[in-house]
Amino acid sequence: MRDLKIPQERHPEKAHxxxxxxPKKPSWIRVKAPVGEGYRKTREIVREHKLVTVCEEAGCPxxxxxxxxxxxxxxxxxxxxxxxxxxxxxATGRPQDLDLFEPGRVADAVxxxxxxxxxxxxxxxxxxxxxxxxxFAMTIRAIRKRSxxxxxxxxxxxxxxxxxxxxxxxVEAKPDVFNxxxxxxxxxxxxxxxxxxYFHSLRLLQRVKEMxxxxxxxxxxxxGLGEDRQSVLQVMDDxxxxxxxxxxxxxxxxxxxxxxxxxxxxxxxxxxxYEKSAYGxxxxxxxxxxxxxxxxxxxxxxxxxxxxxxxxxxxx
Numbered sequence: 344m345r346d347l348k349i350p351q352e353r354h355p356e357k358a359h360x361x362x363x364x365x366p367k368k369p370s371w372i373r374v375k376a377p378v379g380e381g382y383r384k385t386r387e388i389v390r391e392h393k394l395v396t397v398c399e400e401a402g403c404p405x406x407x408x409x410x411x412x413x414x415x416x417x418x419x420x421x422x423x424x425x426x427x428x429x430x431x432x433x434a435t436g437r438p439q440d441l442d443l444f445e446p447g448r449v450a451d452a453v454x455x456x457x458x459x460x461x462x463x464x465x466x467x468x469x470x471x472x473x474x475x476x477x478x479f480a481m482t483i484r485a486i487r488k489r490s491x492x493x494x495x496x497x498x499x500x501x502x503x504x505x506x507x508x509x510x511x512x513x514v515e516a517k518p519d520v521f522n523x524x525x526x527x528x529x530x531x532x533x534x535x536x537x538x539x540x541y542f543h544s545l546r547l548l549q550r551v552k553e554m555x556x557x558x559x560x561x562x563x564x565x566x567g568l569g570e571d572r573q574s575v576l577q578v579m580d581d582x583x584x585x586x587x588x589x590x591x592x593x594x595x596x597x598x599x600x601x602x603x604x605x606x607x608x609x610x611x612x613x614x615x616x617y618e619k620s621a622y623g624x625x626x627x628x629x630x631x632x633x634x635x636x637x638x639x640x641x642x643x644x645x646x647x648x649x650x651x652x653x654x655x656x657x658x659x
Contacts, residue, residue, distance in 0.1 A: 432598035460642030563591030
């Protein structure tokens with residue numbers, strides 16, 4: 344395990360657009376409206392089980408495509424977040440008490456959807472002593488019981504205000520992929536992710552690997568917030584120092600005029616260059632496109648991730 348070293352110097356970032364106006368969307372960022380029987384069936388199952396999805400709450404541009412294929416990212420622990428990140432469209436406020444029956448409903452929905460791979464995420468719950476770690480573990484165990492063949496990917500909060508031991512609760516539940524997004528470069532944290540700490544999040548990812556070296560770790564960032572190329576490359580180096588396996592990079596889209604403005608729309612060629620650089624730095628798996636999101640094509644990407652590890656180990 345490599346030591347996580349704090350860089351001595353950071354490159355200054357461009358300020359985000361002062362007028363908070365979004366530049367015109369280019370052709371490569373447009374998506375089709377949700378239609379089809381698959382989409383309707385997924386929506387019905389989500390509604391029937393009274394579940395929240397990040398697809399809807401965060402206004403994901405890929406929701407139509409994913410739901411049409413029966414894929415939905417479940418968001419546990421309610422739809423009210425205790426943080427106020429300026430990029431995120433999830434409501435901020437005082438959450439309700441945890442629903443102890445939610446893990447079972449999530450497991451039922453996963454079984455009905457027939458998912459081979461499921462992504463479970465959550466709001467931040469700074470109001471809870473363990474940040475919701477046990478609720479994550481309960482959900483993982485419930486899915487394992489109902490759908491033992493389904494691989495499970497979790498996208499967790501940072502557990503910033505909790506005792507460090509709560510992370511063990513989640514890791515010991517044995518998700519197949521542990522994802523925690525850094526979201527942006529460190530210089531933009533005060534304006535984009537003010538309630539979080541960049542190096543705390545990096546250390547969390549590293550600790551997962553220390554607890555279970557075989558567990559896949561994953562993290563992602565958005566671009567188009569005002570970062571420059573060098574700062575993105577430095578984040579890649581920081582992630583590799585924390586032994587992160589899988590990197591995602593996607594275009595930031597401004598949910599409403601009140602949110603952090605889009606600085607620019609990054610061209611697909613730049614995403615391709617980021618992907619090449621990331622593989623050169625040693626990531627097992629990289630997804631870098633304008634429409635990439637943490638859970639977009641997660642099942643297919645997990646199979647590629649697993650295959651890439653086997654190839655690296657020389658196992659046929």
